[in-house]
Amino acid sequence: MAFHTPPQKQQGHYRYDPTALHPMGPARIFPYTGEDGLLRYLFTRFGHRWLDQGKLSQPWDLLLQQMHRGLKQLDDAWSYLTTQLVDFELFQSGWLNLDLPPDEQFNASFVRERRTMTNALLAAKKASESIGSLEVGRLHFYDALQQHGYDRPETWQIHQREEGLSDREFARQRVAGQNPVMLRQIQPVDQPLLDSLRSQPLQLGNGDAIDLMQAAAQHRLFVTDYPLLQNLSAADLQPGRYVGSPVALFHQSPTGLEPILIQLEPGNIVTPGTNGGPADRWMQAKLFVQVADVTYHELITHLCDTHLAMEAFAIATPRQLPINHPLYRLLRPHFQFLLAINTRGNAVLLSKGAAIDQLMAPTRETSLELINRAYREHSFSDHALPKLIQRQGVGAEFLPDFPYRDDALLLWEAIARYVTRYLQRHYADNVAIQQDPYLQAWAAELGEPLASRPRSEFPQAPFWLPESVLAEMGLQPTQLPNLPRVPGFPAQLSSLQQLIEIATQIIFTCGPQHAAVNFSQFDYMGYTPNAPFAAYCQPGDCTSLKQLLPPKEQDLGQMELTFALSGIRWGKLGSPDLIQFHDVGDRTVLSQFQADLAAIEQEINTRNQHRVAKSGVAYPYLLPSRIPNSINI
Incomplete structure (x- = not known):
């Protein structure tokens, strides 16, 4: 060419x-x-x-x-x-x-x-909006979708079977x-986290104690964390709503992956066996x-x-x-x-x-x-x-x-x-x-x-439009990154x-x-x-x-x-x-x-x-x- x-x-x-x-x-x-x-x-x-x-x-x-x-x-x-x-x-x-x-x-x-x-969504909304109870309204929503050929959410069935979000x-x-792209193996950069948890007693679902350093060395320790969400202030959030930057620690055991610890905030650590606070604190x-x-x-x-x-x-x-x-x-x-x-x-x-x-x-x-x-x-x-x-x-x-x-x-x-x-x-x-x-x-x-x-990669304004108007409306960026x-x-x-x-x-x-x-x-x-x-x-x-x-x-x-x-x-x-x-x-x-x-x-x-x-x-x-x-x- x-x-x-x-x-x-x-x-x-x-x-x-x-x-x-x-x-x-x-x-x-x-x-x-x-x-x-x-x-x-x-x-x-x-x-x-x-x-x-x-x-x-x-x-x-x-x-x-x-x-x-x-x-x-x-x-x-x-x-x-x-x-x-x-x-x-x-x-x-x-x-x-x-x-x-x-x-x-x-x-x-x-x-x-x-x-x-x-049409399926409108039918589901209509079926649920006049119901006073949230739980019943959900069921009416799902039933209406099923009548149009759509299945209920998989997790609805899982929660019914396992009585909630099981470990x-x-x-x-x-x-x-x-979101299956967040899990990662514990890495050297996570050493400060491990050091902060060293004194925390941890155990698997079968009661076996966990040595974090040993588990990390054996490539059995995994984590999901969300550093992008750190340091969000009250002004960054909608009034009355909250999202944090928790850290969830998982252990790969012979029976599979299982959660062993969640750090909600620095110093606020919850484990499956945590005592004190609400009865459903782990959930x-x-x-x-x-x-x-x-x-x-x-x-x-x-x-x-x-x-x-x-x-x-x-x-x-x-x-x-x-x-x-x-x-x-x-x-x-x-x-x-x-x-x-x-x-x-x-x-x-x-x-x-x-x-x-x-x-x-x-x-x-x-x-x-x-x-x-x-x-x-x-x-x-x-x-x-x-x-x-x-x-x-x-x-x-x-x-x-x-x-x-x-x-x-x-x-x-x-x-x-x-x-x-x-x-x-x-x-x-x-x-x-x-x-x-x-x-x-x-x-x-x-x-x-x-x-x-x-600059021709951006919109080209008519010649008769004043430059001041174009600049004010962002159509003529003064400096490109x-x-x-x-x-x-x-x-x-x-x-x-x-x-x-x-x-x-x-x-x-x-x-x-x-x-x-x-x-x-x-x-x-x-x-x-x-x-x-x-x-x-x-x-x-x-x-x-x-x-x-x-x-x-x-x-x-x-x-x-x-x-x-x-x-x-x-x-x-x-x-x-x-x-x-x-x-x-x-x-x-x-x-x-x-x-x-x-x-x-x-x-x-x-x-x-x-x-x-x-x-x-x-x-x-x-x-x-x-x-x-x-x-x-």
């Missing part, structure tokens, strides 16, 4: 959002396409700015607030109407796509799935729950860990590390790669509807008064700050599954029973084979990679410091193996990784007493579990949200209906990938039979037949 002519029309449609230019945060799409979109943006921002800064007298302030509420209600009604009238193709066509680049909006097939889910189940959720401690875990899961593991981390790739790929470029054809199907769902998530999760404000402990502003900080904590390649397993010391030689790890590795290896076969067909050697100008431009957009990038869009991403690609590893990680993140942390949500958080979004008292102040758990409105709201977030499965990983290769050789590679996925399906089904026999619970989230081809919900 001797010439480099980037796809200019696509570069015009896909612009990065300059108002999301937090120095640490992920790159976002500017969801107002065209100059007409800029005018809509300015109108919206001016209104919010006048309200936030108190620039209006009270009558005008009240009027503008009423207008914003009316527009929000109108937008919700329009979304509901277009969902119900999905069979009229006009509603999903480009004629009504005002916010996204062409063909990035949801199609009719997806919206039909959303209609099915929406065994608490430990099992570290390796097979909604409360486990729930404080669950609150921290679901907070980290929703903000970081799910939202930041899958949805938002992949957005930069979904923007840079059409901006820099022609539609006939081999990497474009490989990656593009795995970005389908990503920009659409992320833009929708801005309203459903991240906007003022949305789910984070209503249900979680951190304020919206604090939540966004946590996301931005977490995004820069690790480089892109640090999130590669093999590196994660090695870094956290959770290989099979240390933890023989780890459903997420074992099933995810099958899929990682299959995707790596698929990507290798495909790219080797199009690149003969490292020189071919180095001399591909489109590929190098793609890497540069993702890996070069933003301060060195052209000296950081790349993707942390640690190479600004130049030097080898075929490097590209294989990058593409493998992108496809794995958009498919299996997102499936594992998304579709487990209703099973593990749809029964609120298993993992509440927030605690409603602080350690030391809770006199009962009921006081710690959310009130009815937030409990039902958590059920509704987690069902909505995991109630649609559209598309299937590796489907030829979604990956439409034209070249015969490429289609052969895809067929080999499909055969690998079919074999993995059989292997995981066999594993799940053993898991059910051992623990009573399967791990279905990484069955290839249940993994979408892209992040679309």
Whole structure:
């Protein structure tokens, strides 16, 4: 390829959002396409700015607030109407796509799935909202969903069987729950923690005493902790809600993983046999860990590390790669509807008064700050599954029973084979990679410091708009951060193996990784007493579990949200209906990938039979037949 002519029309449609230019945060799409979109943006921002800064007298302030509420209600009604009238193709066509680049909006097939889910959710809400008792309201909610073909949450059944969150189940959720990436082996950096616990008498469930130093030396000591949540002040939390930064210690014994100690705060240590305080103090401690875990899961593991981390790739790929470029054809199907769902998530999760404000402990502003900080904590390649397993010391030689790890590795290896076969067909050697100008431009957009990038990557305002207005609205950033869009991403690609590893990680993140942390949500958080979004008292102040758990409105709201977030499965990983290769050789590679996925399906089904026999619970989230081809919900 001797010439480099980037796809200019696509570069015009896909612009990065300059108002999301937090120095640490992920790159976002500017969801107002065209100059007409800029005018809509300015109108919206001016209104919010006048309200936030108190620039209006009270009558005008009240009027503008009423207008914003009316527009929000109108937008919700329009979304509901277009969902119900999905069979009229006009509603999903480009004629009504005002916010996204062409063909990035949801199609009719997806919206039909959303209609099915929406109708089931509305029926469940109606069945539960008139019931006085929370427990009975929950059952009515689940019964209504079952009538529409949806199962009750797995943890509801587990809690009925085990009379609450047992120690065994608490430990099992570290390796097979909604957030199975937090458990790590005790490492030298944890020595101060071990020293502080040296005098603490600890024992296993069978009564055997534990020597912490010996257990650590034998690679039997594991921990989940949440340092990102440390030092949150009262101003960082919603009034009346709490999330802390607990540390949970686990021991790998011959019978499996079991919890032995929870540090709620420095000096506040609870063990299964702790005396004094409320009778359910150990159960409360486990729930404080669950609150921290679901907070980290929703903000970081799910939202930041899958949805938002992949957005930069979904923007840079059409901006820099022609539609006939081999990497474009490989990656593009795995970005389908990503920009659409992320833009929708801005309203459903991240906007003022949305789910984070209503249900979680951190304020919206604090939540966004946590996301931005977490995004820069690790480089892109640090999130590669093999590196994660090695870094956290959770290989099979240390933890023989780890459903997420074992099933995810099958899929990682299959995707790596698929990507290798495909790219080797199009690149003969490292020189071919180095001399591909489109590929190098793609890497540069993702890996070069933003301060060195052209301003044309952001929206270009009409010439007649005053510069003072553009600056005030954030459309002309005066200084770009000296950081790349993707942390640690190479600004130049030097080898075929490097590209294989990058593409493998992108496809794995958009498919299996997102499936594992998304579709487990209703099973593990749809029964609120298993993992509440927030605690409603602080350690030391809770006199009962009921006081710690959310009130009815937030409990039902958590059920509704987690069902909505995991109630649609559209598309299937590796489907030829979604990956439409034209070249015969490429289609052969895809067929080999499909055969690998079919074999993995059989292997995981066999594993799940053993898991059910051992623990009573399967791990279905990484069955290839249940993994979408892209992040679309």
